[in-house]
Amino acid sequence: MHDQPSVRELVQAVKNFVDETAMPELTGRAGFHARVASNVLGTILRDIDTRFEADASEKTRLLDLLEAPADTSLSKLNEDLRQRIRAGELTIRSDDLMRHLKMTAIDQLKVDQPNYSALKKAIEEP
Amino acid sequence: MELLFFPLIVAKMSDLQEFRQLLQTVLKRVYGDKLRVDDVNRLSGGASQETWLMNLSGGSAPETLILRRAPQRSQDAPSSAAIGLPNEAKIIGYAEKAGVPVPNVVYVLQEHDGLGEGYFMSRVPGETIARRILREDRYAEARSALPAQCGQALAGIHSIGIGDDPALNLSQGLDQLSQYEDFYLSLGACRPIFDLAMVWLRENAPDPLTPVLLHGDFRLGNIMVDETGLAAVLDWELCHLGDPREDIAWMCTNSWRFGNIDKRLGGFGDLEHLLDAYAADGGPVISPKDIDWWEMMGSVKWGVMCMMMYESFRTGAEPTVERAAIGRRVSETEMDLIRLLEAQRHA
Numbered sequence: 001m002h003d004q005p006s007v008r009e010l011v012q013a014v015k016n017f018v019d020e021t022a023m024p025e026l027t028g029r030a031g032f033h034a035r036v037a038s039n040v041l042g043t044i045l046r047d048i049d050t051r052f053e054a055d056a057s058e059k060t061r062l063l064d065l066l067e068a069p070a071d072t073s074l075s076k077l078n079e080d081l082r083q084r085i086r087a088g089e090l091t092i093r094s095d096d097l098m099r100h101l102k103m104t105a106i107d108q109l110k111v112d113q114p115n116y117s118a119l120k121k122a123i124e125e126p
Numbered sequence: 127m128e129l130l131f132f133p134l135i136v137a138k139m140s141d142l143q144e145f146r147q148l149l150q151t152v153l154k155r156v157y158g159d160k161l162r163v164d165d166v167n168r169l170s171g172g173a174s175q176e177t178w179l180m181n182l183s184g185g186s187a188p189e190t191l192i193l194r195r196a197p198q199r200s201q202d203a204p205s206s207a208a209i210g211l212p213n214e215a216k217i218i219g220y221a222e223k224a225g226v227p228v229p230n231v232v233y234v235l236q237e238h239d240g241l242g243e244g245y246f247m248s249r250v251p252g253e254t255i256a257r258r259i260l261r262e263d264r265y266a267e268a269r270s271a272l273p274a275q276c277g278q279a280l281a282g283i284h285s286i287g288i289g290d291d292p293a294l295n296l297s298q299g300l301d302q303l304s305q306y307e308d309f310y311l312s313l314g315a316c317r318p319i320f321d322l323a324m325v326w327l328r329e330n331a332p333d334p335l336t337p338v339l340l341h342g343d344f345r346l347g348n349i350m351v352d353e354t355g356l357a358a359v360l361d362w363e364l365c366h367l368g369d370p371r372e373d374i375a376w377m378c379t380n381s382w383r384f385g386n387i388d389k390r391l392g393g394f395g396d397l398e399h400l401l402d403a404y405a406a407d408g409g410p411v412i413s414p415k416d417i418d419w420w421e422m423m424g425s426v427k428w429g430v431m432c433m434m435m436y437e438s439f440r441t442g443a444e445p446t447v448e449r450a451a452i453g454r455r456v457s458e459t460e461m462d463l464i465r466l467l468e469a470q471r472h473a
Binding site for chain 1 (some may be wrong): 316318319321322325326380383385386387446447448450454455456457458460461462464465467468470471
């Protein structure tokens with residue numbers, strides 16, 4: 001399949017339209033939703049840019065932490081992690097667990113809400 | 127919940143005229159036959175409430191009045207935790223007697239008024255938007271006065287004896303944990319930080335304090351603030367009976383610090399000042415450390431609420447971009463939770 005324009009470029013084009021053309025024309029509830037829509041398009045762009053790499057690191061950490069076979073899917077790994085946590089086998093005393101969860105939260109928040117106050121703190125912390 | 131408030135689409139003129147006439151008929155009974163409702167405008171409203179501002183003249187009426195009313199055409203059921211507007215009016219009355227700054231309820235709508243459920247109350251001037259209160263110079267004095275004022279207001283609310291009128295739910299810490307855990311598990315979401323937080327909260331739950339009347343949503347956004355500080359406590363719809371630490375911790379939850387993460391109390395102050403004023407006004411002696419469990423519970427609750435709002439998009443019940451987008455705010459509470467859990471490792 002061709003990619004001229006790419007998905008990323010198409011989303012950027014729509015975001016430009018929302019920001020520069022639609023939003024100034026809208027007021028009230030529609031204006032509010034246009035602002036939300038623009039933020040969502042920003043999230044999509046960041047997701048496109050980082051998901052592949054973030055998923056790969058998350059998977060590497062989980063394979064390590066859970067000592068799981070390399071072909072286990074990411075969603076299965078997370079389901080296993082949840083069960084180990086719920087069974088009390090992994091607790092806040094595990095450095096590896098805490099490091100993994102924090103790195104995953106950082107990567108997710110960089111996409112979802114890059115200006116959130118706790119993200120900056122988390123990146124600064126050791 | 128700033129995201130849930132929309133400036134309102136203006137209703138059709140004829141509807142608005144009819145509405146104005148109805149309001150005038152009701153208010154004549156309160157303020158006498160000379161009363162006129164000159165103007166009525168919808169201010170804002172979430173799914174569960176409408177707020178209208180009226181300009182009045184004639185009779186003994188004040189110049190302005192607020193109507194808080196249940197939506198008429200909407201089939202949106204109020205959230206199951208909401209106590210209903212007549213009960214809300216009753217509790218605001220109790221709070222006023224206890225010396226808590228609140229709007230004055232002047233009339234509760236009756237069935238024969240034909241306006242649905244709701245009540246009229248005085249308009250308290252001031253600001254509710256958190257980011258303005260936290261950032262504008264004109265509120266500098268207010269920000270330094272607010273911690274003690276909030277402590278006094280909470281001590282007042284928590285001292286109110288309601289008997290059985292209205293009958294409110296008792297919801298202690300572990301009740302809430304189970305309730306939100308059930309919501310979370312029923313959604314089928316897999317967010318391991320929430321699982322870890324829920325396990326920790328269950329294993330480390332403090333003994334409950336004697337249950338008191340709680341406001342249930344005490345935070346910036348739900349209080350009216352003027353240049354001198356707390357002008358009125360608003361939005362009483364989530365009142366219930368429970369642990370006093372819940373009300374104090376909700377304002378400390380990072381989601382309600384609106385970016386000012388270093389000020390634990392609502393992004394504007396020190397928790398110690400609130401707790402000192404709270405104890406001085408008759409509340410139990412509580413230390414900042416006693417708030418930790420409840421602050422984590424606050425992040426769990428707000429995170430699960432975001433998941434539930436996204437769920438209303440996913441199921442098609444409310445297919446708006448705002449409901450979809452709020453699903454991408456769950457990660458804010460994940461970050462808060464992992465940092466709170468880390469702090470417990472060193473506690």
